Amino acid sequence: MALIEVRNVSKIYHLGGEEIRALDDVSLDINRGEFMSIIGPSGSGKSTLMHILGCLDSPTHGTINLDGVMIQGASRAQLATLRNQKIGFVFQFFNLLPKLNVLQNVELPMIYSGIGRRERHERAMEALKQVELDHRVKHRPLQLSGGQQQRVAIARALVNNPKIIFADEPTGNLDSHTGAAILELFKKLTAEGRTIALVTHDPNIASRTRRRIEIRDGKITDHVDPTLAGLKEA
DSSP states (O other): OSSSEEEEEEEEEEEEEEEEEEEEEEEEETTOOEEEEEEEEESSHHHHHHHHTTSSSSSSSSEETTTTTOTOOOOHHHHHHHHHHEEEEETTTTOOOSSSOHHHHHHHHHHHHOOOHHHHHHHHHHHHHHHOOGGGTTTOOSSSOOHHHHHHHHHHHHHTOSSEEESSSTTTTTTTHHHHHHHHHHHHHHHOOOEEEEEEOOOHHHTTTTTEEEETTTTEEEEOOHHTTTTOEE
16 A cells, blocks of 8 residues: 555635635555655645645645545644654755754754653664764854755754655755755665655756646646656666
8 A cells, every 4th residue: 555645635715706726536545665856836736735645734635645534624633633743744945944953953853752851862873873964063053054054944844754755856946966865865865665745846856756646727737757657776
């Protein structure tokens, strides 16, 4: 069974008497351990899809099975619990707290989970080792480069051992060399069994993932899987 199964999902808004379909009858599977991308221009529906898959919002119609849990119709409290237990997020602007050091930023999700201080420290250090930043634990975010800040954000996304990490334009605020290094880190993490869904508007970024799903006007318009197409993985 796929890690996430999406069936006939629509998200409809009503503005000024007009019906706007941000998502229109979308169906897809995200498999365990894959590195895939959701690509589309601004306003295509890709961010709406990520918000729904990431339990930040609920669909108007359709069903979503996340690791055996049906999430459509869940309350805000239930969605918050699912986010904390099963999902990690990485964003374009890192979203690190400037007054906390690197270790404290990575520990933050575990505080919300009620994990004790010693275990928080051990798990945060292990996550920072995975992104090769365990030597910068006492630094604050503004003392780090953009690429280092993004690595801290990735470590923070890893500490609760999520089923899937959603990365929303994770290289958009980085230079091309640093962005390529972040993508290589994602590929390394998926080789270790992590599941990562990257949301982007950039075809060059999407081409680095194993599978690419394109969305336009709320519908899936293209689905590229290099393995099925007989192509080499980027």
